[in-house]
Structures are given as C-alpha cells and as structure tokens.
Amino acid sequence: MAGAGPQLSARQKVALEAMAIDVWTPRIELTTPPPPAPAPALAAALAPDDWGTLEREALACTRCVLHQTRTRVVFGVGDRQARWLVIGEAPGADEDRQGEPFVGRAGQLLNEMLRAAGLDREQVYIANILKCRPPDNRDPKPEESASCEGYLQRQIALVQPGLLLAVGRIAAQNLLRQDTPLSSLRGRVHRYGPAGIPLVVTYHPAYLLRSPGQKRKAWEDLCLAMATVPPLRSPVPARVAIDER
Ligand code: SF4
Numbered sequence: 001m002a003g004a005g006p007q008l009s010a011r012q013k014v015a016l017e018a019m020a021i022d023v024w025t026p027r028i029e030l031t032t033p034p035p036p037a038p039a040p041a042l043a044a045a046l047a048p049d050d051w052g053t054l055e056r057e058a059l060a061c062t063r064c065v066l067h068q069t070r071t072r073v074v075f076g077v078g079d080r081q082a083r084w085l086v087i088g089e090a091p092g093a094d095e096d097r098q099g100e101p102f103v104g105r106a107g108q109l110l111n112e113m114l115r116a117a118g119l120d121r122e123q124v125y126i127a128n129i130l131k132c133r134p135p136d137n138r139d140p141k142p143e144e145s146a147s148c149e150g151y152l153q154r155q156i157a158l159v160q161p162g163l164l165l166a167v168g169r170i171a172a173q174n175l176l177r178q179d180t181p182l183s184s185l186r187g188r189v190h191r192y193g194p195a196g197i198p199l200v201v202t203y204h205p206a207y208l209l210r211s212p213g214q215k216r217k218a219w220e221d222l223c224l225a226m227a228t229v230p231p232l233r234s235p236v237p238a239r240v241a242i243d244e245r
Pocket residue numbers: 058061062063064065066067073130131132144147148
C-alpha cells in the first residue's frame with residue numbers, strides 16, 4: 001500500500017528545507033511487521049536500578065579498553081520518558097570532548113531531522129551503542145559492544161520508549177544482531193527485545209553529510225517511524241491544524 005504521507009506543519013516544512021529536502025508526498029511501503037527478532041540477551045541481569053545508579057556506574061566504567069582513551073563517558077541525553085529513543089553508534093571527537101551524543105555538524109543535522117518529524121531534540125532520548133569513543137572513530141569491536149550493551153539495555157528499560165530509531169549501520173546491526181546491510185534493513189518495522197519494541201532503521205547524519213542525495217530516503221524512514229509510533233503523546237493532527245490556520 002502506498003502511504004499518503006504525513007500532514008506537515010509549517011515548522012516541519014522549514015526543517016525539511018533546512019535538510020535540503022523538497023516537500024513532497026513520500027511513498028512508503030508499510031509492511032507487516034516481521035516476527036520478533038531473536039531477543040537480545042536483554043538485561044538478564046537487569047538490576048532494579050534507577051537513572052542515578054546507572055549513570056554513576058557508566059561514568060566510572062572500566063569494562064573495556066576504551067576507558068583508557070576516552071575523555072568523557074557519553075551516557076545519553078534527553079527526555080527520560082520520551083516516546084522515541086534514538087540510538088547511534090559511538091561518540092566521535094566532539095561528543096568525547098563535550099560528553100553528549102550527536103553534537104557537531106552531524107548532531108545539527110540530526111536535530112533538523114527530528115524537527116522535520118515535529119520534535120525538538122529535548123523531546124527524544126538519545127544514546128549510543130558505545131558510551132566511550134573508539135580511537136580514530138574506528139568501528140566498535142564486538143567485545144566492546146558486548147561489554148557496553150547492558151547500559152543501553154537498561155536505558156531502554158527505564159525509558160520504555162514506543163519506538164527505537166536506529167541511526168546508522170552499526171547501531172542497526174548491533175540492535176538487531178544481524179550483519180545485513182543497512183540498505184536492506186531500512187523500509188520496514190523491526191521488533192526489539194522481548195517487549196517487541198518497534199524499531200526503524202535510518203542513515204547516520206554523518207553519512208548524510210557526505211551523501212546528501214540520500215536525505216530523501218532518510219525522510220522516508222522518518223515518515224515510516226511517524227506512521228508506526230507518533231513521536232509525541234499529544235495528538236499530532238490537532239497541532240497541525242493549529243499550525244496551519
Ligand atoms: S565503552 Fe562502555 S563498556 Fe567500554 S569502558 Fe566505556 S562505558 Fe565501559
């Protein structure tokens with residue numbers, strides 16, 4: 001079925017222009033969600049902890065070698081009761097310096113992408129697969145991802161999001177435990193963990209900065225995410241109606 005595409009507020013249209021995307025009605029194939037992916041070893045050891053305990057533990061973590069080279073642990077940021085949880089790969093140089101995920105040019109583009117979906121950055125929760133920067137921005141090693149995954153699993157359990165937005169190949173492959181190319185993981189709704197949280201895959205904004213021609217596909221991914229789980233708890237149509245008066 002071809003999706004009719006979301007109604008857009010004036011603010012969303014401005015954000016799309018900032019992403020250099022013409023406003024158009026995307027065609028989205030809304031596929032029936034596949035059966036749940038094999039449950040990740042979800043926090044078997046999910047401690048009855050809270051945000052404070054979890055953050056303190058992460059900030060002092062020495063579970064993998066990356067603690068030796070990090071400047072700061074990049075724990076995560078945003079609304080801890082968000083409907084959308086955005087998950088990236090690992091901190092880069094800017095993030096390592098500032099202690100916050102998705103800053104710098106890629107972060108600005110992510111903010112524009114979220115704005116196009118009608119969201120301020122503060123209205124989602126943002127975290128990475130790894131909390132510490134791999135030297136020279138190399139890909140995370142499997143043992144590093146394995147050492148770190150408990151933190152993200154516990155963040156997901158605490159936020160209880162309606163949707164996970166996996167940003168980039170590394171995030172998608174780690175969350176889905178597949179090495180399928182990102183291009184094959186896009187365009188459908190996956191399920192994460194025992195709770196079957198809907199998961200949508202899109203491009204990393206750093207990649208989009210290098211390949212701006214793919215921004216339109218990223219917008220299609222955001223449309224799929226919006227159609228799957230509206231990003232705000234308040235009904236979006238009412239807001240659109242107000243904006244367009
Ligand atoms: S990357 Fe994760 S597991 Fe490794 S030291 Fe940092 S917080 Fe600990």
